[in-house]
Amino acid sequence: MLTLTKRAYLGESDLDAIAHLINCCDAVDQLEQGTTVGELQTEFSTPSIDTQRDLQLWENEDGELIGFGYLWITEPSDSIDGFLSFYIHPNHRQINLESAILAWGEQRMGEVKQKHQIPTRFGLSARDSQRERIQMIENHGFKVTRYFFTMERNLTETIPQPQLPTGYSIRQMNRETDIPAWVEMFNQSFVDHWNHHDLTVENMIHFINEPSYKPDLNLIAIASDNTFVSTCECQIFPEDNKRTGRKEGWIGVLGTIRSHRKMGLGTAMLLSGLHKLKSVGMNTARLGVDADNPSGALRLYESVGFDKVYTKIVYIKSV
Structure with missing residues (x-):
């Protein structure tokens, strides 16, 4: 035994x-x-x-x-x-x-x-x-609580050019000055999503100091009053790509604060992120999405060419 x-x-x-x-x-x-x-x-x-x-x-x-x-x-x-x-x-x-x-x-x-x-x-x-x-x-x-899709898009195919709404600009995140505002934007963007728990500045500092973090892949949309309103934070995991032999990047975070939704910012930021991943040599983009996302993210991803690769089932029980 x-x-x-x-x-x-x-x-x-x-x-x-x-x-x-x-x-x-x-x-x-x-x-x-x-x-x-x-x-x-x-x-x-x-x-x-x-x-x-x-x-x-x-x-x-x-x-x-x-x-x-x-x-x-x-x-x-x-x-x-x-x-x-x-x-x-x-x-x-x-x-x-x-x-x-x-x-x-x-x-x-x-x-x-x-x-x-x-x-x-x-x-x-x-x-x-x-x-x-x-x-x-x-x-x-345990009981089934949620379904998440992992989706994939071929970056060698044509990617539409992003159309940013008037009055907004895009730049990359500055890790020295932008962390508090970025964290606030993140929490506002996902407060209405399932299982949201506020991101802390401490955890964000840890994240941006990880070896795989690339500040030029963290894009921010800024309104005319300099408010951070949307982000597309892309990720590349070199060790994963070495194991699989692929050139794969991820859309790690895509979010827009509620007061600036329904203007096309999400689409523009997503397309900007795809172009960014392609520009650094990736030929595939992946992302994960809640199948019941309240902001219509699944429809957005499908509209720009993402297809489902597999489904993850989340199980929960109360303690």
Whole structure:
């Protein structure tokens, strides 16, 4: 009988084993979720992560890492959510370790609820093609809450020229001076979206200091009164492209504050972002979108040539 030991994250000495486990899983699951030690270092250094409590490892008698769980917990507001990612070595998926990892995640979110005394939810996701994972999640009492599409557009095809409404201009973000105004714009743009939790200046500072961040890919639309009203923040992940052999960029953020919607800003910013990705050598653009996005984002993306690649199902349960 396999004996497993559960323990907390000990620091950077664990990163090699975690990266190896994730990459072993990706080699079998083919979900393009591979990683490197450097990428994990960046992710785990996010200010909102408590690495001692939000990461958990399961090892066998030989000290080999068999399972890993990672909770991303939102900033407290009127509620708080924790979303679980977990990995189990392909050679050990018959031992029901999933139940132990889910129990740990739910217990951790119970601690969070006790601390903050606000409504708390525990969630995780699966692609629609992962039938066994979906069955396991539903067997543990989670309910389907949302569907997200990952969409893709070929950048070698013609991209229409953006038509910016009169009175607006576009420039790239200045990381020295623009962070507070950009964060305010972001929060105003997404306040009416599902599961919005305000972005903090602290987390934004961490994000723009990540190795993959490129300030020239973060575009801002500015109104005549110098207010930040819309953004298209594009992202390129060199390590992902190295693993897949693709030249792929992402539309990471596309948003417009409510008082400046229905003017064509979203379309203009999206097209500007696509041109920017193409200009730096990308031949494919991807993005993720809530299938029930209240601002009509799905229709916008389809109108400029994006097609669905796969669907991610989000499951939630109350703690």
